[in-house]
Amino acid sequence: xxxxxxxxxxxxxxxxxxxxxxxxxxxxxxxxxxxxxxxxxxxxxxxxxxxxxxxxxxxxxxxxxxxxxxxxxxxxxxxxxxxxxxxxxxxxxxxxxxxxxxxxxxxxxxxxxxxxxxxxxxxxxxxxxxxxxxxxxxxxxxxxxxxxxxxxxxxxxxxxxxxxxxxxxxxxxxxxxxxxxxxxxxxxxxxxxxxxxxxxxxxxxxxxxxxxxxxxxxxxxxxxxxxxxxxxxxxxxxxxxxxxxxxxxxxxxxxxxxxxxxxxxxxxxxxxxxxxxxxxxxxxxxxxxxxxxxxxxxxx
Numbered sequence: 001x002x003x004x005x006x007x008x009x010x011x012x013x014x015x016x017x018x019x020x021x022x023x024x025x026x027x028x029x030x031x032x033x034x035x036x037x038x039x040x041x042x043x044x045x046x047x048x049x050x051x052x053x054x055x056x057x058x059x060x061x062x063x064x065x066x067x068x069x070x071x072x073x074x075x076x077x078x079x080x081x082x083x084x085x086x087x088x089x090x091x092x093x094x095x096x097x098x099x100x101x102x103x104x105x106x107x108x109x110x111x112x113x114x115x116x117x118x119x120x121x122x123x124x125x126x127x128x129x130x131x132x133x134x135x136x137x138x139x140x141x142x143x144x145x146x147x148x149x150x151x152x153x154x155x156x157x158x159x160x161x162x163x164x165x166x167x168x169x170x171x172x173x174x175x176x177x178x179x180x181x182x183x184x185x186x187x188x189x190x191x192x193x194x195x196x197x198x199x200x201x202x203x204x205x206x207x208x209x210x211x212x213x214x215x216x217x218x219x220x221x222x223x224x225x226x227x228x229x230x231x232x233x234x235x236x237x238x239x240x241x242x243x244x245x246x247x248x249x250x251x252x253x254x255x256x257x258x259x260x261x262x263x264x265x266x267x268x269x270x271x272x273x274x275x276x277x278x279x280x281x282x283x284x285x286x287x288x289x290x291x292x293x294x295x296x297x298x299x300x
Contacts, residue, residue: 015138019119026113026121033109038161040103042173044096045162048089049170052190055085056183060190063247079251082186086193087257090264093162097271107279113156114149114276126238128199129155132206149276150269151202157272158198158265159238167191168239192243193251197262199238 042049060082062075070078113124119139120130129151134142141148168191171179245252252258 015140019139022119023121027123029109030121030123033106034156034161034165036103037106037157038165040100040106041093041157041161042166044100045089045093045166047096048085048092049166049174051088052085052170052187053174053177053183055081056177056180056186058186059182060085060186061182062250063189063243075250079254082189082193082251083254083257083261085186086190086197087261087264089167089190090194090261090268094264094268094271097268102275104279104283107276108283110153110156110272111276111280114152114273115144115280118144124156125152126155128202128238131208131210132202134209146273147202147205150266150273151206153272153276154198154202154265154269155238158269159195163191163195163198164239167194189243189248193248194265195239195242196245196248196252197258198265200258201262201266 058078058081060078062070062078062082112118113121118141120133120135120141125133132151133144133148136142166173167187170187171184177183
């Protein structure tokens with residue numbers, strides 16, 4: 001990520017150096033902590049994954065090439081079964097989070113990324129988030145509201161970990177079931193629905209405010225597949241190859257269900273946000289590099 005330097009002074013050099021140090025330390029901590037949290041989330045949601053696998057004889061596919069051959073009742077049943085499992089997985093995540101303590105190192109890291117002032121770390125933020133954040137010329141985020149914080153929490157934990165690492169890639173970490181094409185398809189559809197629900201929350205809450213090409217990172221995308229035919233959004237995708245909103249439209253016609261599912265996602269990110277607030281109250285805030293924050297006259 002490149003930011004223009006408006007003036008070359010000792011202060012600007014210190015700020016740039018501080019940002020570079022933070023970036024390096026975030027890069028070092030990021031992957032181990034993500035894997036740590038993925039293990040935590042896997043344990044929390046195991047019941048939901050088991051039920052998804054046990055449901056493998058059913059097909060949720062209402063988007064495939066042969067879906068037009070389905071009767072209206074069969075189409076409705078597939079959509080209903082899919083919605084049921086999406087909601088189940090999200091409900092389990094929400095209901096069991098409090099009973100499973102989160103590693104304080106993860107809380108410290110999340111707090112350092114989702115509160116102002118911070119610099120945007122290349123490994124953490126996607127273009128979807130960067131377009132909804134304002135920066136100064138040194139790359140410092142100028143405003144971090146509660147909605148911004150919850151977007152960052154949700155995009156990292158819901159999109160990157162639950163959707164991408166656990167649901168989309170379930171066959172890579174769970175070798176026990178027989179992964180038929182139908183079961184793989186079911187998991188991809190469930191993952192895509194959760195992904196679209198999550199993004200729609202932040203699209204509604206946070207308008208695009210930044211399209212600076214020097215800020216955006218065209219390489220920040222999680223490669224699921226390279227099929228461009230699955231994409232139909234003008235918004236930047238966080239996952240390449242996720243099923244498009246157009247293809248999922250029959251499911252999203254149920255606004256009441258969508259609102260209910262989105263509310264669970266919002267309730268969960270609110271729960272994590274409160275855990276971070278409690279952590280910050282009980283501990284001195286730490287920077288993304290792990291250093292104690294101190295008041296400074298440098299506001300760049």
